[in-house]
Amino acid sequence: MSPTGRGAAAAANTPGTTSAGGGTRAWATRLVVVGIVLAAVNLRPAITSLGALLEEVRDGLGMSGSVAGLLTSVPPLCFAVFGVTAPRLARRFGPAAVVCAGMAAITAGLLVRPYVGTTAGFLAASALALMGIAVSNVLMPVIVKQWFPDRVGSMTGLYSMALALGTSLAAAVTVPLTDALGGSWRSGLAVWAAVAAAAVLPWLPLVRHRAG
Template sequence: MTTDEVNESTPRSTAGPRRGTPRGMRRVAVVALVLAALNLRPGVTSLGPVLEEVRDSLDMSGSVTGLVTSIPAVCFAVVGSTAPALARRFGASGVIAAACGVLAVGLALRSFTFDPVLFVVLTALSLAGIAVANVLLPMVVKQRFPDRVGAMTGLYSMALNAGASSAAALTVPLAQAFGGDWRYGLGAWSVLAALAVPPWLALARRRAQPPAGHIGGAVGPPPAVDPPPAAGGRLSRNPTAWALTAYFGLQASSAYIIIGWLPQIFRDAGLSAGTAGLLFSVSSLLGVPLSLALSAVAGRLRHQGGLAAAIGVCGFAGYAGLWLDPALAPWLWAVLLGIANCSFPLALTMIGMRGRDGAGVARLSGFVQSLGYALSIPGPLVVGVLYDHSDGWRLPLTFVLLLTLVQIAAAVPAGRDRQIG
């Protein structure tokens, strides 16, 4: 067993300092979290703005293009499930450092390949690094900042949204700065990924000290603990874990539907392409400030179900507005859907608060995210099929409204003040 494995995976004595990490290393941990979070989406959102150029350059067929756009959810579902085992073997910080390295190499190499199949393979390699880091960041927050789970989750969620929005906005200007070559526009994001490696290597050399029975920064009596289910405490038999999985998967499905279809909905309603793009940007950029605020609030609550349900209601109202008339109040619909997108950092906060310790959070995060992302895959595809086989957006949006109602229902048990032992 490695030193890092002992430091990051083994539960400590209940006696110990309140802080999870010495003051100096806490600063390094903050930088590491922010840099990792900035890299969790550019590998995905940087491709869309230059996808047409990539297809033309690589002579990529429509089916291969569809495969590329479906890789994120598949990688998050499949590869993310391996992250807890890797963290137990090598330590979370070391694994995240390696994941950022893999991401940097994959992004750099895919930008200079001339084979469409190899482009798909290298895209999958890049997103495998993202998937692993995606699962382990909640574990690191629990270990290093046990008294500030909500606030730190909000901080890295805000950085995640900033990275996603920046990649979507800056990839084309970066390509134009290098003579209009899409390869440089995509490859530039490998530099950002490489910058995340050193602070994680530094963290891998230092231990995190958990507090004495302190969970998530909330005040009041200790929360109830879900007893370990049969068969060694398998998460598959824990109702709270399944509620979190349902909530996470449904919010992810909604997010992919917004990313894939919201501009088209507005354009089909008669709005210009520029206006539709601006409305989509509003729905994305709202997540930057709201992620930090909502996660901080959630970290101070013992029950997050009401907050999660309220965010779901905003999403329902936004989709209902689109169903009624996208052009009637498009800015209002975009704002409501932007608020609904904040269910992602809230879900991460709840994962961090439901696990008892870092190892438990890693297992729960892997379970919830792998199955949740798998659950999210059909949603955008069904919306596309319904759109192709119906006259307008009423039928697809009816389907989305039903999904949102289920998400609201899952929010209440997912936000219960329970700890998974």
């Protein structure tokens, strides 16, 4: 194959590149940056927002101390169980599609869990959100290396900053948000579903672009 032919083949295999040229690559890259930041912001609020309102949740659901202790052990369990499936899912569907589905799972879990009315339902909805967190957490470095092979360090730093921001923000503002929303712990937890829903949006065009 001639050098020109090899260059064309390499370009065809570059994420986000099509016959439309650099313009397609540019918009896809911007979406990936936004998607990475928003996804990272949403990788901890499901946990830290619950920690801020755990006593209210226990009282509201009539949760025993032992069950509350079980609830605190669910995140590492879900990370271990669901995180190992992320590479296999990424090979089959693509990393962007799996992260998109992960953000959707976080959204659904955070939206449903305050209103299910039972401890078992609360645990199940929390597990759904944590499943989305687990697979997305594993695939973030993969996406960074795939899209930004020459900027892994800077993009990893950006991702880590967004992760820390989401962690601290949820811990700090969940209680004031709950008070501002009328004092209901259900509203205080459910509001984070809106943040997770925003993280789905940048990934949708990327998934559709890959499918096309």
